[in-house]
Amino acid sequence: MNAWIAKQQYLIDFTLSSLARRKAKNLGLLIVYTLIVFLLASVMLFTHALRHEAAHVLDGAPEVVLQRMVAGRHDLIPPGYLERLGRIRGVQNKEGRLWGYYYDPVVKANYTFMVPNREPVPAGTLVVGAALAKARGLAVGNVISFRSYSGKLFGFSVARILSPDTELVSADLVLLNEGDFRNFFEIAPGYFTDIALSVANPQEVRNVATKLAQQFPDSRPILRDEILRTYESIFNWREGIVLALASLAILAFAIFAWEKASGLSAEEKREIGILKAIGWETGDVIKMKFWEGALVSLAAFVFGYVLAYLHVFHTSAMLFTPVLKGWAVLYPHFDLPPVIDGFQVATLFFFTVFPYAAATLVPIWRAAITDPDSVMR
Amino acid sequence: MIELTDIRKAFNQGRENEFHALGGIDLQLPAQRVTALRGPSGSGKTTLLSIIGCLSRPTSGRVRLKGQDISGLPERFLTDIRRQTFGFVFQQFNLIKGLSALENVMLPAYPLGGDWRELHEKAQRLLGDLRLSHRREARVEWLSGGEQQRVAIARALINDPEIIIADEPTANLDTALSMEFMAILEKLSASGKTVILTSHDPLVVDSSIVHQVVDMRDGRVVRQDTTRNTMESPA
Amino acid sequence: MIFQPAIIALLLASLVCVGLLVVSAPFAFDIIRHWNIRSGSERQLVLERRTYLLSTLLTFVFATQLVALLLFVFNADKMSSMFVGAMCAVGTLNVNVFGFPALIAQIVVFFLAANWLVINHVDTRAHDYPLVRIKYILLLALLPLLLVAAVLQLRYFLGLKADVITSCCGSLFSEEAPGVTGDAAASPPLPTMIAFYVALALAAGAGLFYRLRKRGAYFVALFSGAAFVVAMAGILSFVSLYIYEHPHHHCPFCVLKPEYHYQGYWLYLPLFIGTAAGLGVGAIQPFSRVPSLTVIVPAFARKLATLAAVMWSLFAAVASFMILNSRLVLLEG
Numbered sequence: 003m004n005a006w007i008a009k010q011q012y013l014i015d016f017t018l019s020s021l022a023r024r025k026a027k028n029l030g031l032l033i034v035y036t037l038i039v040f041l042l043a044s045v046m047l048f049t050h051a052l053r054h055e056a057a058h059v060l061d062g063a064p065e066v067v068l069q070r071m072v073a074g075r076h077d078l079i080p081p082g083y084l085e086r087l088g089r090i091r092g093v094q095n096k097e098g099r100l101w102g103y104y105y106d107p108v109v110k111a112n113y114t115f116m117v118p119n120r121e122p123v124p125a126g127t128l129v130v131g132a133a134l135a136k137a138r139g140l141a142v143g144n145v146i147s148f149r150s151y152s153g154k155l156f157g158f159s160v161a162r163i164l165s166p167d168t169e170l171v172s173a174d175l176v177l178l179n180e181g182d183f184r185n186f187f188e189i190a191p192g193y194f195t196d197i198a199l200s201v202a203n204p205q206e207v208r209n210v211a212t213k214l215a216q217q218f219p220d221s222r223p224i225l226r227d228e229i230l231r232t233y234e235s236i237f238n239w240r241e242g243i244v245l246a247l248a249s250l251a252i253l254a255f256a257i258f259a260w261e262k263a264s265g266l267s268a269e270e271k272r273e274i275g276i277l278k279a280i281g282w283e284t285g286d287v288i289k290m291k292f293w294e295g296a297l298v299s300l301a302a303f304v305f306g307y308v309l310a311y312l313h314v315f316h317t318s319a320m321l322f323t324p325v326l327k328g329w330a331v332l333y334p335h336f337d338l339p340p341v342i343d344g345f346q347v348a349t350l351f352f353f354t355v356f357p358y359a360a361a362t363l364v365p366i367w368r369a370a371i372t373d374p375d376s377v378m379r
Numbered sequence: 380m381i382e383l384t385d386i387r388k389a390f391n392q393g394r395e396n397e398f399h400a401l402g403g404i405d406l407q408l409p410a411q412r413v414t415a416l417r418g419p420s421g422s423g424k425t426t427l428l429s430i431i432g433c434l435s436r437p438t439s440g441r442v443r444l445k446g447q448d449i450s451g452l453p454e455r456f457l458t459d460i461r462r463q464t465f466g467f468v469f470q471q472f473n474l475i476k477g478l479s480a481l482e483n484v485m486l487p488a489y490p491l492g493g494d495w496r497e498l499h500e501k502a503q504r505l506l507g508d509l510r511l512s513h514r515r516e517a518r519v520e521w522l523s524g525g526e527q528q529r530v531a532i533a534r535a536l537i538n539d540p541e542i543i544i545a546d547e548p549t550a551n552l553d554t555a556l557s558m559e560f561m562a563i564l565e566k567l568s569a570s571g572k573t574v575i576l577t578s579h580d581p582l583v584v585d586s587s588i589v590h591q592v593v594d595m596r597d598g599r600v601v602r603q604d605t606t607r608n609t610m611e612s613p614a
Numbered sequence: 615m616i617f618q619p620a621i622i623a624l625l626l627a628s629l630v631c632v633g634l635l636v637v638s639a640p641f642a643f644d645i646i647r648h649w650n651i652r653s654g655s656e657r658q659l660v661l662e663r664r665t666y667l668l669s670t671l672l673t674f675v676f677a678t679q680l681v682a683l684l685l686f687v688f689n690a691d692k693m694s695s696m697f698v699g700a701m702c703a704v705g706t707l708n709v710n711v712f713g714f715p716a717l718i719a720q721i722v723v724f725f726l727a728a729n730w731l732v733i734n735h736v737d738t739r740a741h742d743y744p745l746v747r748i749k750y751i752l753l754l755a756l757l758p759l760l761l762v763a764a765v766l767q768l769r770y771f772l773g774l775k776a777d778v779i780t781s782c783c784g785s786l787f788s789e790e791a792p793g794v795t796g797d798a799a800a801s802p803p804l805p806t807m808i809a810f811y812v813a814l815a816l817a818a819g820a821g822l823f824y825r826l827r828k829r830g831a832y833f834v835a836l837f838s839g840a841a842f843v844v845a846m847a848g849i850l851s852f853v854s855l856y857i858y859e860h861p862h863h864h865c866p867f868c869v870l871k872p873e874y875h876y877q878g879y880w881l882y883l884p885l886f887i888g889t890a891a892g893l894g895v896g897a898i899q900p901f902s903r904v905p906s907l908t909v910i911v912p913a914f915a916r917k918l919a920t921l922a923a924v925m926w927s928l929f930a931a932v933a934s935f936m937i938l939n940s941r942l943v944l945l946e947g
């Protein structure tokens with residue numbers, strides 16, 4: 003066992019020096035390899051982060067949301083609907099929700115105004131998201147005024163700033179009192195934006211939705227699982243398409259690797275001949291070449307992945323934004339929180355290292371079977 | 380020590396350019412002697428030497444090494460025998476460029492996976508014996524021809540082989556360096572190593588160090604002179 | 615079909631593996647027909663060199679199979695959020711009838727490839743390569759299996775539709791479920807536990823016995839194979855319950871989830887290595903009478919048997935540790 007380890011160390015040692023001796027050739031390979039990893043890793047990290055974010059956002063969402071439709075558009079829920087819902091089996095809780103968007107011309111951003119159902123906000127005060135507070139330079143106790151859509155000016159004092167941990171969901175959030183909300187947007191009492199229903203048993207969700215659809219033909223139930231699944235499959239599908247296209251790049255890369263591996267220079271051929279003549283076995287040469295591939299792959303993988311990580315999480319996927327803007331409907335400002343997923347790393351590894359290994363297999367063998375007596379001629 | 384029976388070697392078998400480089404060689408190479416293969420260019424010396432040194436396999440015939448038939452062994456086992464029993468010195472030294480002299484000397488021992496420190500010390504000792512200690516960290520392409528050859532000799536000795544094989548060892552050396560090589564050879568022979576070499580060079584073949592000369596022509600042995608220098612040969 | 619990176623990667627991998635083996639099949643044929651170790655002809659030398667290619671290839675396929683197996687299960691687990699009713703890999707595998715057969719085929723290919731490599735290893739130790747023909751006939755026999763595994767996987771992925779309502783571990787492995795899985799889950803804990811430990815003890819014991827006495831090689835293989843099945847049943851019927859600390863959650867896949875700290879890997883790693891090593895002992899036993907292998911086979915079998923014994927003991931230890939560390943009580947008193 004010790005001899006085996008020592009032997010691998012010797013082989014790695016030799017490989018490292020042989021890689022160093024052919025810097026130009028190996029650098030080219032390394033750069034192309036790194037680029038491929040970078041590209042694929044960026045796509046995967048990006049979509050994964052978006053998917054993660056979507057799931058995160060939906061985590062706290064109610065299982066079913068009932069929206070009223072008028073002329074095919076989302077409209078307010080009129081009074082009486084909540085009562086008409088009565089008791090549907092499986093529904094644990096139901097509540098009318100009030101929320102809306104407000105455009106703030108000062109910072110040119112959209113806020114989400116919302117009335118929390120738990121922990122009501124005292125009248126005349128606001129709870130604001132951290133990003134918003136920063137943008138408007140707010141601190142607790144400050145007074146801020148908004149001009150409503152009808153032109154009236156409303157002043158509020160800031161009661162609390164939401165913790166930056168929840169920034170993802172709360173960056174643009176403004177929580178306010180129900181009365182203030184109704185005054186500000188001029189929504190009469192009894193009206194709601196939509197109705198949220200929580201269903202404890204996941205198996206019941208579909209039954210509840212069917213009943214709702216029957217009872218309120220003018221409304222549409224939206225299932226959280228459905229949204230999640232839609233997002234999931236949209237992301238997977240898009241990622242899949244991109245990767246399928248990237249397969250072409252991978253194929254090109256595999257051919258490139260094959261060429262590099264089989265296009266041994268006369269010098270390299272002679273070297274392998276010498277090694278074999280002085281007592282290296284074909285298997286030893288294959289192992290040495292295997293280590294070479296492994297080291298190059300590892301280096302390319304680590305470089306490519308780290309670069310992709312920086313690209314996606316520190317420059318907000320700068321290179322992708324022009325192409326993929328449409329993906330970001332969820333969050334126009336996406337500051338993606340870094341997420342690394344073992345499964346994804348494994349997939350990426352498979353996508354890049356596996357084709358490289360497969361492509362170099364035969365060339366390595368070809369090189370390794372060089373006649374040991376070739377150096378005598 | 381080495382017994383060859385009816386050794387034949389064919390190249391490009393079954394094609395129109397089929398060529399028989401060796402046509403039935405019978406030869407006995409005694410242990411602890413210096414044997415020289417002599418003959419015109421193309422007579423099959425190198426081919427024979429590579430068969431003796433387990434670098435290649437004969438198309439037919441038997442090779443016995445210390446009584447063991449090794450002619451049918453697959454490459455994997457031939458390699459094993461080769462690195463334990465034989466050390467090689469080639470005409471074009473065949474050192475790996477870009478590596479230091481020391482690294483080149485250590486190379487044959489890598490697949491054995493021995494202790495690095497021991498190996499390192501042994502390589503330094505061998506280089507010291509050949510008066511190369513001061514050049515051990517130098518890259519081999521910066522060494523002179525004679526130095527390169529001494530590195531190659533040190534490399535051949537790193538695994539403690541019983542048999543040294545040298546193909547045209549003096550072809551790239553001037554007279555003085557050739558003499559020096561023969562002196563090293565003499566020392567090796569005196570220390571009990573068996574040496575088998577090929578050469579055109581009268582300086583080598585006619586030297587008193589050589590115990591036995593085998594003359595070859597067209598892939599056959601034409602004369603085997605075993606009577607030389609019997610006085611000096613070890614018992 | 616659902617376009618998914620992991621799915622594309624898996625399909626790519628199986629395509630490449632099958633492709634490589636199909637392309638090299640004529641080489642194997644050549645070797646079977648023309649191999650003659652006594653000859654020094656150029657053809658023989660060429661054939662000999664090809665054996666290096668084929669061994670390297672099989673090692674590659676084996677390694678790929680191993681990673682692919684992991685990725686396959688991993689992927690199934692990840693995709694469970696896309697199917698109504700699926701909570702973990704079981705639900706995803708149940709989306710169509712090819713899921714579980716594809717998984718089982720991959721496991722079988724994995725073990726067969728491991729055995730082939732074991733046979734290959736002893737063969738290359740012997741100076742006359744006595745098993746070359748047998749080895750390459752076995753390789754050709756392995757090819758259709760690999761093909762079947764690849765086709766099953768392809769059919770499975772092609773048949774994945776997001777709108778399918780599937781059933782997951784909750785129903786498949788519930789005590790009321792019909793079939794083997796239900797039976798395994800429903801089996802009373804105490805007798806199952808006894809069978810579990812007896813099977814592990816037999817497998818480890820046979821390995822140890824072989825190490826000491828160099829006898830009973832086939833028993834090592836037999837008991838290891840049996841222990842694999844019993845161990846899976848054991849995981850299903852009670853080990854998983856202890857991990858989940860839930861008296862009715864029978865699932866061999868959820869243990870791999872991060873929620874359970876990937877504990878499953880600690881179980882499956884020794885389980886698979888132990889099984890492969892144990893089966894390997896049996897796989898080379900028929901050749902122990904071949905003159906050039908009389909020393910090599912027992913020596914290598916001894917190593918494998920030791921490995922198997924260690925792995926089975928480790929598996930038993932890990933499982934026991936999980937059971938003892940759990941807050942769940944299945945057996946009173």
Ligand SMILES: Nc1ncnc2c1ncn2[C@@H]1O[C@H](COP(=O)(O)OP(=O)(O)OP(=O)(O)O)[C@@H](O)[C@H]1O
Pocket residue numbers: 379390391398400418419420421422423424425426427
């Ligand atoms: N791989 C090969 N393929 C074809 N012919 C070969 C091969 N190797 C050697 N030969 C031929 O075999 C014959 C003997 O070659 P070998 O190298 O043994 O001669 P030699 O006696 O060493 O000659 P020299 O003194 O020039 O080195 C030559 O005619 C050569 O062309």
Ligand SMILES: [Mg+2]
Pocket residue numbers: 424425426546
């Ligand atoms: Mg010559």
